[in-house]
Amino acid sequence: MTGELDELVVAARAGDEDAFRNLYRNLQPGLLRYLTALVGADAEDVASETWLQVARDLPTFTGGQFRAWVVTIARNRAMDHLRRQRRRPALSVPVQELSELAGDADTAERAGESLGTEAALAMIASLPPREAEAVLLRAVIGLDAETAGRVLGRRAGAVRTAAHRGLRRLAVLLDQRAASTAPDDVPTGADIRARRRAGLPPQTEPVDG
Amino acid sequence: MRGLRVMLSRSRRGDHERLLDAAPHAGPTRTAPGPTGPLADLLRAAAGPARERELAGEEAAVAAFRTARQPGAAASTPRRRRRRFTVGAVAWVAGLAATATAGVALAAAGLDGSGPVSPPVVTSPAAPAPTIDATPPGETGPTGAATAAPTDGPTAAPTSPPARSPSTPVWPPGASARPSPGASGNVGPGNSENTRDHPGLCRAYLAKSERQREQALRTPAFQELVVAAGGAEHIEEYCHGLRAEPEQTGSAAG
Numbered sequence: 001m002t003g004e005l006d007e008l009v010v011a012a013r014a015g016d017e018d019a020f021r022n023l024y025r026n027l028q029p030g031l032l033r034y035l036t037a038l039v040g041a042d043a044e045d046v047a048s049e050t051w052l053q054v055a056r057d058l059p060t061f062t063g064g065q066f067r068a069w070v071v072t073i074a075r076n077r078a079m080d081h082l083r084r085q086r087r088r089p090a091l092s093v094p095v096q097e098l099s100e101l102a103g104d105a106d107t108a109e110r111a112g113e114s115l116g117t118e119a120a121l122a123m124i125a126s127l128p129p130r131e132a133e134a135v136l137l138r139a140v141i142g143l144d145a146e147t148a149g150r151v152l153g154r155r156a157g158a159v160r161t162a163a164h165r166g167l168r169r170l171a172v173l174l175d176q177r178a179a180s181t182a183p184d185d186v187p188t189g190a191d192i193r194a195r196r197r198a199g200l201p202p203q204t205e206p207v208d209g
Numbered sequence: 210m211r212g213l214r215v216m217l218s219r220s221r222r223g224d225h226e227r228l229l230d231a232a233p234h235a236g237p238t239r240t241a242p243g244p245t246g247p248l249a250d251l252l253r254a255a256a257g258p259a260r261e262r263e264l265a266g267e268e269a270a271v272a273a274f275r276t277a278r279q280p281g282a283a284a285s286t287p288r289r290r291r292r293r294f295t296v297g298a299v300a301w302v303a304g305l306a307a308t309a310t311a312g313v314a315l316a317a318a319g320l321d322g323s324g325p326v327s328p329p330v331v332t333s334p335a336a337p338a339p340t341i342d343a344t345p346p347g348e349t350g351p352t353g354a355a356t357a358a359p360t361d362g363p364t365a366a367p368t369s370p371p372a373r374s375p376s377t378p379v380w381p382p383g384a385s386a387r388p389s390p391g392a393s394g395n396v397g398p399g400n401s402e403n404t405r406d407h408p409g410l411c412r413a414y415l416a417k418s419e420r421q422r423e424q425a426l427r428t429p430a431f432q433e434l435v436v437a438a439g440g441a442e443h444i445e446e447y448c449h450g451l452r453a454e455p456e457q458t459g460s461a462a463g
Binding site: 012015017020021024025028029030032033044047048051052054055056058080083084115116117119120121123124135136138139140141142144145160163164167168170171174178 | 221222225226228229230232233247248250251252254255256257258259260263264265266267269270271273274275276277278418419442445
């Protein structure tokens with residue numbers, strides 16, 4: 001997998017446009033998912049800034065892990081972006097929205113009993129930032145702990161610990177989710193959302209019995 | 210007891226490492242061996258195949274790649290730091306020029322209130338006649354000599370039209386090397402009407418790092434951008450908006 005990527009990098013450096021296109025297709029989904037956890041809705045802007053820089057600086061890429069190089073650029077751009085914005089330090093997706101996303105996915109996938117990409121990412125993004133980053137770099141971008149540590153400027157052990165804690169938290173969330181979706185009368189996020197769409201307040205408790 | 214807990218925790222950590230390692234490589238085709246369980250499902254879903262809208266920026270990225278490979282761009286790409294410096298220097302010089310000419314314009318206004326637009330005295334003889342090639346229609350003023358051929362040299366300068374001329378080539382920070390430091394007496398920028406090279410300023414601004422931007426915003430040149438954008442925090446948005454529009458002016462760099 002990495003070897004394939006390396007070949008593409010060599011070809012792209014030699015000017016092969018298709019190779020560059022393939023690199024984009026290879027890396028962009030993970031990059032965007034990672035950036036969404038960092039900067040929320042602005043992830044696409046930051047991702048395109050990242051690719052501009054990748055395209056421009058490709059000649060200066062001296063080797064090593066291309067994936068890590070791109071992610072480092074993306075992370076720097078994201079940090080710039082956050083500094084510019086200042087108002088939101090880390091996580092910008094409101095919890096409400098996250099639960100709605102998860103809820104939507106519930107309705108779509110309750111039959112298959114499996115999580116959708118969107119819902120899975122929303123759950124990861126709800127972790128504390130360090131843990132979310134560690135999990136995403138490891139599981140979604142596909143870096144090993146050492147490389148992820150280099151990207152984050154932390155030791156590999158710290159990345160392992162953060163990812164481990166993140167997964168533990170996710171396991172708890174999954175348990176809660178399973179518990180809450182099991183009984184049918186408990187309103188899920190999707191139900192609440194549908195009610196709101198219908199113009200009703202989110203929590204419609206029948207007051208009059 | 211405690212040892213047992215540590216052991217359990219270790220083994221769970223190991224499990225987690227395996228889950229994390231497996232997730233990105235578990236394509237939809239490979240279903241058999243991967244780890245199972247809700248956590249594994251979640252990670253696999255998070256690393257799931259690309260969705261179409263995630264690749265929406267593909268053409269833009271490829272276009273950027275194409276642009277970067279063009280001969281002109283190729284020369285400048287490896288020297289990012291230098292380019293930044295150049296852009297910074299140009300912006301700085303432009304700011305200086307703006308301040309200087311603004312001062313001259315002020316002084317001129319103070320000197321002579323009678324004429325409609327009294328020209329500033331061009332002090333530097335070395336400066337070639339301003340590159341104004343067309344005086345605005347209603348601007349010839351009482352001194353008809355304003356239309357003197359610019360090639361006449363320094364003598365033509367005093368009567369040259371002041372900074373008002375809308376046809377004055379805007380000062381493009383992007384088009385480097387134009388505002389030479391010696392031309393401080395030159396007629397040109399400074400009047401807010403004709404310093405509208407916002408795309409150029411934007412390019413310069415966007416090319417800067419976060420810290421450089423903060424510095425740049427303290428210079429007079431970028432002050433104008435702040436005003437135009439309606440606040441420092443809106444500059445980026447404003448600039449991206451400008452960039453989206455096709456450039457009608459520009460291309461003066463040649």
